[in-house]
Amino acid sequence: MLVREDDPIAPPLERAVIAIGNFDGVHRGHQALIAHARDMANERGVACGVLTFSPHPRAFFAPDKPFFRITPMREKMAVFASLGLDGAIVRRFDAPLAATSAADFLERFIRAEIGASGVVIGHDFHFGRGREGTPETLRTFCEAHGIACAVVPVVEETGGAISSSAIRTALAEGDVARANALLGYRWFALGDIRHGARRGRDLGYPTANMRLPDGCGLRHGIYAVRMQVDGAIRDGVASFGRRPTFDNGAPLLETFLFDFSGDLYGRQVGVEFVGWIRGEERFESVEALIARMNSDSALARSMLAAPCGPRSILESA
Known part of the structure; x- marks a missing residue:
């Protein structure tokens, strides 16, 4: 084009x-x-x-x-x-x-x-x-x-006109299923993978980290996602937020890919959002965080195994 x-x-x-x-x-x-x-x-x-x-x-x-x-x-x-x-x-x-x-x-x-x-x-x-x-x-x-x-x-x-405002509202509530239905495709973000604090690796959940644009109003929380890298689509679970258990820093999208061990630093990727899992939380211990990450991953796998709604722009690229 x-x-x-x-x-x-x-x-x-x-x-x-x-x-x-x-x-x-x-x-x-x-x-x-x-x-x-x-x-x-x-x-x-x-x-x-x-x-x-x-x-x-x-x-x-x-x-x-x-x-x-x-x-x-x-x-x-x-x-x-x-x-x-x-x-x-x-x-x-x-x-x-x-x-x-x-x-x-x-x-x-x-x-x-x-x-x-x-x-x-x-x-x-x-x-x-x-x-x-x-x-x-x-x-x-x-x-x-x-x-x-x-x-x-x-x-x-049903529910009114399809509009950009309605989609922003759905994403601000973490309701990616609703946003995707209004969009007619799975909402996605493109970006470069950057180095992080490597905490995920220490926790047994190495993540591919990218920043979403300034002003992104997506609700902070945990999502079932798919990532496109080198033409392949991989399932995963992602956290978007400020990491309140650790540093409460700038918002970051951190994606853990299932059954993947490659190095993605510096790569251009796309991440599409399939389902909402839960809001961002602060945990009192690393052990409690890991236990919750285990259950989040299991739920994400289950969500991604089911039909995922509208078409994927990443798969058609």
Whole structure:
């Protein structure tokens, strides 16, 4: 999949059908929008891509307020690629872009840069200075310039609309099963394995350690996980948190892989979250901690032996 980050647009995205949005999470609602764009592109015999922005506007307008990105850019691109898109255009959301009028936004991105043959947005997408651009603004512009246009309605299920906010809430509660159901895939994180304090090795549970992005709102606790390394998927159990039994330090994701003894330091891996086991706890003794880790591992093995719900982006990469 071609990715253009503030570069001139080039084939195969010229004259493409473009889905526009922030797409944090690329959840099932976003996927419905992208599927509509892909169908439109197939009908016209052109490429299909997305136009998205970095950083997220919420992070730009409130830089001092932590913002939980469900899918940082690398993860977002991985999900886009799994959906069969021809490319992604990433434009920097900065002060000049924030000050761009809705009319200039459409003229610049839709006509001048891309020359889009079709545009698809969600029902609640706004654009331009002060969010002045609406779906109706886009429809009027597209009609005037002979560009196909579609506004995709909200995707709902029992409990309400599928939204990025609902997914952030589920992850903040540790409910990865609920988050995964809304996403339509297993939530995952990409990163590099770094050296830790090696306490896990001393406890009989050597871990592969990685930091999740600043602002990650995942509930601290123990999870059943799968890790992709060198194209292979391995089962494991992971702790995300501050290690209150030891140092109460910066949040760290520590993953113990079952039946594995290799060295992962410095490797790029992906970790997908399959199930919630328990919250983070402080133990009065190392022996009590090890006993609980043994039971956590047994429960994780049981969870991972059962059907694991939505599809895996890591397995399709």
